[in-house]
Amino acid sequence: MSIKHLPSGARPREKLLALGPAALADAELLALLLRTGVRGQGVLQLAEHVLQRFGGFAGLLQARPDELAVKGLGPAKRAELAAVVEMARRSLVQQMRETPVFDSPQAVKDFVQLKLAGLHQEVFAVLFLDSQHRLVQWDEMFRGTLNQTSVYPREVVKRALALNAGAAILAHNHPSGLAEPSRADEFLTQSLKSALQLVDVRLLDHLVVGRGAVVSFAERGLL
Numbered sequence: 001m002s003i004k005h006l007p008s009g010a011r012p013r014e015k016l017l018a019l020g021p022a023a024l025a026d027a028e029l030l031a032l033l034l035r036t037g038v039r040g041q042g043v044l045q046l047a048e049h050v051l052q053r054f055g056g057f058a059g060l061l062q063a064r065p066d067e068l069a070v071k072g073l074g075p076a077k078r079a080e081l082a083a084v085v086e087m088a089r090r091s092l093v094q095q096m097r098e099t100p101v102f103d104s105p106q107a108v109k110d111f112v113q114l115k116l117a118g119l120h121q122e123v124f125a126v127l128f129l130d131s132q133h134r135l136v137q138w139d140e141m142f143r144g145t146l147n148q149t150s151v152y153p154r155e156v157v158k159r160a161l162a163l164n165a166g167a168a169i170l171a172h173n174h175p176s177g178l179a180e181p182s183r184a185d186e187f188l189t190q191s192l193k194s195a196l197q198l199v200d201v202r203l204l205d206h207l208v209v210g211r212g213a214v215v216s217f218a219e220r221g222l223l
Contacts, residue, residue: 012024012028012029012031012032012044013032015028016028016032026047026051026056026057027044027047027048027051028044028047030047030050030051030057030060031043031044031046031047033077033080033081033084034046034047034050034072034073034077037072038071038072041072046072049072050070050072050073053070055211055212058117058211058212059118059211059212060081061084061085061088061114062113062114062117062118062211063118064118065078065082068081068082085114088110088114089111089114089115092107092108092110092111092114093111093135093138095107096108096111096127096134096135097134097135098134099134100132100133100134101127101129101133101134101135101169101204102133105216108127108169108205108207109207109214109216111138112125112127112171112207112209112214113209113214115138115140115171116171116172116173116209117173117209117210117211117212118211119173119175120175121143121144121175122143122144122172122173122174122175123140123142123143123144123172123173124140124141124142124143124144124151124170124171124172125138125139125140125141125170125171125172126138126139126141126156126159126160126168126169126170126171127168127169127171128159128160128163128165128167128168129165129166129167129168129169129204130164130165130166130167131166131167132166133166133167133204136163136164136165137163139159141155141156141159142155151188151192153191153192153195154195156168156192156195156196157195157196157198157199157201160196160199160201161199165201166200166201166202167201167202167203167204168196168201168202168203168204169203169204169205169206169207170189170192170203170205170206170207171206171207171208171209172185172206172207172208172209173208173209173210174208174209174210176210177210177211178210179208179209179210179211179213179214179215180208180210180215181206181208181215181217181220181222185206185208186217186222189203189206189217189222189223192206193223203223204218204223205217205218205219205223206218206222206223
């Protein structure tokens with residue numbers, strides 16, 4: 001059934017305005033953004049198909065623009081979805097710039113997941129923080145093959161000094177989708193922690209990003 005054939009109170013837009021966004025199902029929320037369906041498929045059915053295709057909102061928001069090129073998602077819809085993701089990223093960046101990361105640890109996890117989850121190449125990044133643990137800059141410093149990245153501690157230290165950072169959080173993704181840290185990840189973390197300590201930069205955490213999960217070294221007592 002198309003939206004226009006639904007009772008007024010059951011239409012996503014009217015339902016949202018009356019009850020708030022939390023009252024809507026995932027497909028209803030996405031349908032509001034997509035607005036129209038395709039021949040033979042109403043917008044609600046299209047929204048359900050897209051969510052199934054990407055494994056829910058987590059997969060959809062982590063998909064690259066080229067991965068969104070599926071039936072029913074033309075250039076305009078893909079651009080709107082990419083814009084929503086970018087707005088979410090910028091909102092999290094603003095939050096981390098204005099408040100210490102310890103005040104919003106989930107925002108940090110959400111941010112690195114939006115940035116790194118779903119990538120087919122391993123990326124090693126650093127969140128450089130000021131002395132009050134507010135975000136100064138996010139740098140994607142090293143890119144690797146499917147399975148490994150060469151990370152050079154001296155380059156991380158050099159960048160920390162250039163930004164006058166007081167602390168740092170490391171982050172990298174596992175293209176396999178599994179967020180479990182490896183022994184190599186543990187060794188690298190300790191090496192970077194020691195290198196940064198030499199220039200009075202505190203390593204606060206190392207976040208390993210998979211599909212739908214982020215593992216924190218600090219939370220596991222590995223720092």
